[in-house]
Amino acid sequence: MKNCYEPFPMHIERIVIETTDTTLKSFELTFDREADRKDFFVKYNPGQFCQLSIFGKGEAPIGIASAAWEGDFVRFTVQKLGKFTSAIHAMHVGDPIGMRGPLGNGFPLDKWKGMNILVIGGGCAFSTLYAMTKHILHPSHRADYAEITALYGTRNSGLCLYKPVIEEWHNRNDIVVHQAIDVPEDNWKYHIGFVPAVLEEMAPKPDNTVAVLCGPPVMTKFTLPILTKLAFPPERIYTSLEKRMKCGVGHCGRCNIGHKYVCKDGPVFTLKELQELPNEI
Amino acid sequence: MQAKWISKKELKKLLTAWTKHYLVYAPIDNDHELAFQMVKEPARIVVDGYSNTRYPAKSLFLPQSEVLMKYDGILHSVENTEKEKILFGIRPCDAHAMQLLEHALVDVENPDLYWKQKRESAIVISKACIAPEETCFCTAVGGSPFNTADSDVLLVEMGEDYCVYVLTEKGISLCKELPDAEDTQLQAVKKLTKKVVGRMPVLLPKQELHNALMASFETEFWKDVSQSCLGCGVCTFLCPSCFCFDIVDETVRKERVRNWDTCMFRTYSLEASGHNPRPTKVERTRQRIMHKFAYWVDLIDEIGCTGCGRCVKYCPVNIDIREIAEKALHREFEGMKK
Amino acid sequence: MPTTRDQKIQAEAKRLLQEGVVDVVIGFTKGTLPYKMQPCFIQHAEDVEQLELNGLCSNNLAVYLNHRPKDERTAIVVRGCESRAVQTLVLENRHARENLYLIGVPCIGILDLQKIQQHEQDPVLAIQEEGDQVHVTLKSGEKTFQRSEILHNACLHCNHPLPVNADMIIDEAGLFEERTFDKSYLESFRSLSLKERYQEFTKEAERCIRCYACREACPMCYCEECFVNHSRPQWVDSTIDPAGQQAWHIIRAFHQTGRCVSCGACERACPMNIKMTYLTDLLNQDMFKEYDFEPGLDPALMPPFLALGEDNEKFGVGPEGSHAG
Ligand SMILES: Cc1cc2nc3c(=O)[nH]c(=O)nc-3n(C[C@H](O)[C@H](O)[C@H](O)COP(=O)(O)OP(=O)(O)OC[C@H]3O[C@@H](n4cnc5c(N)ncnc54)[C@H](O)[C@@H]3O)c2cc1C
Ligand code: SF4
Ligand code: SF4
Ligand code: SF4
Ligand code: SF4
Ligand code: FES
Numbered sequence: 024m025k026n027c028y029e030p031f032p033m034h035i036e037r038i039v040i041e042t043t044d045t046t047l048k049s050f051e052l053t054f055d056r057e058a059d060r061k062d063f064f065v066k067y068n069p070g071q072f073c074q075l076s077i078f079g080k081g082e083a084p085i086g087i088a089s090a091a092w093e094g095d096f097v098r099f100t101v102q103k104l105g106k107f108t109s110a111i112h113a114m115h116v117g118d119p120i121g122m123r124g125p126l127g128n129g130f131p132l133d134k135w136k137g138m139n140i141l142v143i144g145g146g147c148a149f150s151t152l153y154a155m156t157k158h159i160l161h162p163s164h165r166a167d168y169a170e171i172t173a174l175y176g177t178r179n180s181g182l183c184l185y186k187p188v189i190e191e192w193h194n195r196n197d198i199v200v201h202q203a204i205d206v207p208e209d210n211w212k213y214h215i216g217f218v219p220a221v222l223e224e225m226a227p228k229p230d231n232t233v234a235v236l237c238g239p240p241v242m243t244k245f246t247l248p249i250l251t252k253l254a255f256p257p258e259r260i261y262t263s264l265e266k267r268m269k270c271g272v273g274h275c276g277r278c279n280i281g282h283k284y285v286c287k288d289g290p291v292f293t294l295k296e297l298q299e300l301p302n303e304i
Numbered sequence: 305m306q307a308k309w310i311s312k313k314e315l316k317k318l319l320t321a322w323t324k325h326y327l328v329y330a331p332i333d334n335d336h337e338l339a340f341q342m343v344k345e346p347a348r349i350v351v352d353g354y355s356n357t358r359y360p361a362k363s364l365f366l367p368q369s370e371v372l373m374k375y376d377g378i379l380h381s382v383e384n385t386e387k388e389k390i391l392f393g394i395r396p397c398d399a400h401a402m403q404l405l406e407h408a409l410v411d412v413e414n415p416d417l418y419w420k421q422k423r424e425s426a427i428v429i430s431k432a433c434i435a436p437e438e439t440c441f442c443t444a445v446g447g448s449p450f451n452t453a454d455s456d457v458l459l460v461e462m463g464e465d466y467c468v469y470v471l472t473e474k475g476i477s478l479c480k481e482l483p484d485a486e487d488t489q490l491q492a493v494k495k496l497t498k499k500v501v502g503r504m505p506v507l508l509p510k511q512e513l514h515n516a517l518m519a520s521f522e523t524e525f526w527k528d529v530s531q532s533c534l535g536c537g538v539c540t541f542l543c544p545s546c547f548c549f550d551i552v553d554e555t556v557r558k559e560r561v562r563n564w565d566t567c568m569f570r571t572y573s574l575e576a577s578g579h580n581p582r583p584t585k586v587e588r589t590r591q592r593i594m595h596k597f598a599y600w601v602d603l604i605d606e607i608g609c610t611g612c613g614r615c616v617k618y619c620p621v622n623i624d625i626r627e628i629a630e631k632a633l634h635r636e637f638e639g640m641k642k
Numbered sequence: 643m644p645t646t647r648d649q650k651i652q653a654e655a656k657r658l659l660q661e662g663v664v665d666v667v668i669g670f671t672k673g674t675l676p677y678k679m680q681p682c683f684i685q686h687a688e689d690v691e692q693l694e695l696n697g698l699c700s701n702n703l704a705v706y707l708n709h710r711p712k713d714e715r716t717a718i719v720v721r722g723c724e725s726r727a728v729q730t731l732v733l734e735n736r737h738a739r740e741n742l743y744l745i746g747v748p749c750i751g752i753l754d755l756q757k758i759q760q761h762e763q764d765p766v767l768a769i770q771e772e773g774d775q776v777h778v779t780l781k782s783g784e785k786t787f788q789r790s791e792i793l794h795n796a797c798l799h800c801n802h803p804l805p806v807n808a809d810m811i812i813d814e815a816g817l818f819e820e821r822t823f824d825k826s827y828l829e830s831f832r833s834l835s836l837k838e839r840y841q842e843f844t845k846e847a848e849r850c851i852r853c854y855a856c857r858e859a860c861p862m863c864y865c866e867e868c869f870v871n872h873s874r875p876q877w878v879d880s881t882i883d884p885a886g887q888q889a890w891h892i893i894r895a896f897h898q899t900g901r902c903v904s905c906g907a908c909e910r911a912c913p914m915n916i917k918m919t920y921l922t923d924l925l926n927q928d929m930f931k932e933y934d935f936e937p938g939l940d941p942a943l944m945p946p947f948l949a950l951g952e953d954n955e956k957f958g959v960g961p962e963g964s965h966a967g
Binding site: 537 | 683854
């Protein structure tokens with residue numbers, strides 16, 4: 024039987040420096056063992072995360088930033104903060120690394136079929152939204168959903184992730200992309216301002232629409248009331264939570280909100296679910 | 305369930321015989337205090353006259369520090385080398401706690417194999433409490449000093465004998481030689497049960513307490529009851545039903561280990577960004593109490609405290625979980641559904 | 643007229659709260675078990691009757707200065723060691739002395755539950771203190787002790803039972819005499835061979851469950867991040883193996899050198915009955931020998947290791963070299 028704490032061996036296939044300040048890098052990992060690869064892709068659903076593992080530096084839960092159709096690799100976009108994240112930032116292509124996952128619930132994409140999807144992302148928390156959007160935009164999935172609108176805000180243009188792909192999205196006609204930065208910059212063609220304000224200005228219609236929100240806590244805090252004001256019902260507002268984690272599988276007790284474990288029952292929750300839990304985010 | 309009977313003298317012989325075939329863990333006197341230890345000399349087993357050990361028996365299944373994996377370029381799980389063992393003399397509250405831990409650690413998709421293998425290789429012989437201590441309150445949280453939950457065999461001390469309740473297949477294999485208890489003997493056990501339970505605290509209204517705590521979440525109540533808390537690991541480490549752990553790499557030994565951890569430590573929920581959803585002892589105390597009396601109830605409709613009284617007895621500032629539960633029940637919180 | 647010690651404490655607490663001198667009075671009140679008292683935080687004059695002080699008050703209340711808002715005007719009921727802890731915290735800039743009001747009580751010593759119970763399985767059902775005598779009801783029967791027989795070791799070896807620099811003293815004679823630094827009890831430990839000392843130390847440390855009740859009970863352990871929790875790099879083995887246990891005990895003691903006020907709150911908080919004051923006392927004895935320094939006695943004297951600056955040629959600077967300010 025599988026030991027749920029044992030990471031499987033992976034290698035770093037590609038590294039992309041995402042932001043001009045270099046605090047965010049994407050790592051594309053490939054599988055050393057065919058069985059792990061198979062197992063991963065059978066289970067993977069956008070919105071899930073993995074525990075990445077470097078012996079001596081511990082583990083860190085990182086959201087999956089690639090769609091399954093992209094290839095036999097898994098992408099993670101990591102912000103350099105503490106022990107683990109600094110260590111991975113110092114790694115090179117070809118280095119070995121451990122991984123456990125996919126973990127958590129992910130977005131209920133089946134449930135959303137036939138609906139409009141409003142994607143709202145801020146800062147580096149955009150990674151799983153990116154994976155989800157990519158998944159939906161794939162020709163074999165796109166027809167399952169109605170209108171797709173994305174709003175992505177970063178402090179400045181240099182901090183925007185996945186630039187080439189997002190540029191390409193602007194030119195597509197099956198997705199409407201709004202981008203925003205906090206302060207004006209030369210040659211910036213899109214919105215200026217914070218995500219909540221831009222969203223209010225955009226005034227998306229709530230009918231038959233789910234709003235999926237991932238961002239830094241302040242953004243989430245100020246955006247939720249706007250969505251409510253725009254008459255999005257709490258059961259159609261989704262967000263992905265972060266908590267300190269260890270086991271990632273609901274055993275170590277660390278990531279609870281009330282009787283739910285963010286690692287196992289989440290990280291994706293509807294606002295309605297959160298309203299029914301103690302307010303401890 | 306079968307009811308058998310054995311004299312104290314015969315039980316001693318049986319214990320000695322078991323040590324020849326199994327690893328036996330039992331309360332051993334350790335200078336001022338008892339602890340569950342592997343029995344080397346059966347004569348040292350403390351069979352009667354104790355209330356409970358200070359260090360909880362959960363450590364036999366979820367050790368405080370445990371090597372999960374070894375590293376030699378990649379991480380390998382340590383091999384399972386569990387031998388069949390007997391855990392003798394555990395109290396019903398602690399046996400019940402093992403059911404809670406089983407629930408926390410084992411699910412279909414991702415069972416914790418370290419726990420599972422240890423638990424499955426153990427035969428649990430528990431002992432009913434005929435003289436509960438002042439800090440014992442199992443009856444308040446849905447248990448009983450004669451509770452059979454999660455035991456394979458339950459012994460009840462009856463004068464110079466024990467009544468032996470054989471509860472599972474594993475228990476039967478150990479006790480098949482014993483004679484059945486007679487009706488009069490069983491009547492006496494019933495009488496004793498009634499007498500002992502009658503002196504114990506009454507059952508807490510589980511749902512009412514749950515609702516009160518949920519309503520208390522953002523009130524000053526928690527500031528009140530947590531003021532003297534020091535934020536140590538005593539109440540949770542000694543608690544038989546606490547299971548939280550940390551995973552740490554020990555680079556010198558090249559091992560990934562896990563250690564008990566606790567929501568009472570300030571570093572427990574601290575995130576890399578510096579954000580801490582439980583920044584002070586107010587939120588941390590709330591978590592401990594609510595986990596026991598509210599979240600477990602949400603999860604499996606049972607209180608997650610088994611009333612062993614360890615946290616009451618050993619908290620260095622006498623924070624008493626019974627007192628907090630009572631206070632919560634008697635305070636009016638806004639918006640509370642009764 | 644208040645007559646007993648408790649009544650006098652209550653009367654002073656009442657006056658302080660009524661006159662608005664302080665926002666809170668920190669003291670002890672009855673616990674939920676016959677052998678336990680609880681720290682309490684009195685904010686209203688009508689609640690002062692809860693305040694009591696006896697030999698079962700086992701904590702060092704100065705620890706709460708580290709938990710509470712710095713601008714809160716606080717009165718604390720202090721015994722000798724607690725007053726010295728407050729002094730040290732003030733010297734280390736943890737609290738402004740002008741926000742504090744110390745209700746000093748000459749100490750009668752703290753009882754040691756381990757000395758009262760022969761065995762933990764023989765629970766204490768009642769305790770009654772009566773001057774020098776303590777009547778105890780154990781499950782196994784009644785017993786009367788001389789107080790000195792069952793005092794905690796820290797109190798037996800206490801040199802300064804009288805509160806230092808208190809704002810008022812509850813005028814009841816304490817139990818002990820003041821004395822100059824006397825830690826002669828350590829001589830038997832010092833006379834052991836290195837190996838024997840290591841054995842003694844190991845025998846204690848190996849029971850440690852890393853619950854850190856000792857740290858949290860200690861007024862001098864207030865670091866935002868304790869060295870044992872440091873992760874980059876991780877200094878100490880995280881497990882309950884000897885390497886981790888011993889490192890914890892040794893480094894903790896070192897951090898207390900010349901700061902520990904010998905109250906013994908750490909030992910009394912320890913759920914595993916581990917002895918540890920001998921370590922800090924040994925280090926303090928060295929501080930006394932080298933620098934003539936005793937923690938918390940002189941409100942103007944910085945602990946030597948904190949006072950050492952770049953100008954000090956070597957560790958051998960005398961107390962005049964270590965004046966604060
Ligand atoms: C579901 C989920 C998805 C995430 N996705 C991403 C992502 O896509 N990209 C990204 O850059 N970051 C992500 N994070 C945050 C990331 O996990 C933390 O920044 C990271 O764990 C910090 O580890 P560290 O060792 O560098 O920091 P340290 O402060 O040194 O942390 C030590 C240990 O604490 C734990 N820890 C500390 N902070 C957090 C935290 N916020 N969340 C979880 N565990 C923590 C980890 O176990 C870590 O090993 C995610 C977190 C969660 C819970
Ligand atoms: S919460 Fe306290 S009384 Fe309840 S099971 Fe845990 S230690 Fe025992
Ligand atoms: S009370 Fe705290 S330490 Fe115990 S299981 Fe719950 S979260 Fe973990
Ligand atoms: S044992 Fe007492 S002081 Fe320590 S964390 Fe628990 S409640 Fe707080
Ligand atoms: S209180 Fe005792 S058991 Fe806990 S860390 Fe300190 S010495 Fe170890
Ligand atoms: S990370 Fe262990 S329970 Fe969620």
